[in-house]
Amino acid sequence: MPINWSVFKSILNIDINSSQQEQLLNFYEILKQENKKHNLTRVINFEEVFYKHFLDCLVFTQNIKLNDQKIIDIGSGAGFPGIVLKIIFPNTKITLLDSNNKKISFLNKVINDLKLVNIRAVHERAEALSRIENEEYDIVISRAVAYLDVILELSVRFAKKNGKIILLKGPRGEQELASQVKLAPKLNLKLDDVSHFYHSEIGKRINVFFTKVKETPELYPREYAKIVKESTKNNA
């Protein structure tokens, strides 16, 4: 089946050139190949990867202009959204973070094979790395990593003052939103926008945008076990 690249424009108003198309195809081939060994993603049929990974990762760019920002993708997994963002917005500077070394090896292979620059993959936990890379990023993004209040606390310290935290969520995002009401002010975050999107092939997406208004209190992020325990209690 021929690939309908025009949907980047028609659905998301994104212009994509032939070298970006080639990079996405190469990314897909590496993913398919390595998935046989490492079980990186459930979604592997090309059409599904095209809509449910590539296009899905770009929906939020309708709400924010990407150019040369410094971005960290927490829990990047097989490179979503970080690798897709690098291909489509090559001037961004991207850190891909994951606590699973198998994912980091895969991400390094993609970076090398596609000859991507100004992008690195780091094997570490978010709560540990954010104490080191404190307030270094313009944008902190993640997709499908944890419940909304948990990922918010894991993200917050990475963001610069006035930096953005963007959570790419599925249909359950709406219900998870209640968990930010008490937490966001403690983290010095302001909820900017909750963006609802639906497309028959991509599905229902809820993207949540925060701005960091002041520096992060020393307490945060707490130990992972504590964050999850409180989240479970609050969201029971």
Ligand SMILES: C[S@@+](CC[C@H](N)C(=O)[O-])C[C@H]1O[C@@H](n2cnc3c(N)ncnc32)[C@H](O)[C@@H]1O
């Ligand atoms: C369900 S996968 C999602 C991967 C990718 N973002 C996507 O949307 O396909 C969640 C990833 O987050 C990573 N992860 C979970 N908790 C983490 C933490 N505290 N620090 C860094 N990575 C974490 C896991 O290793 C896993 O690769």
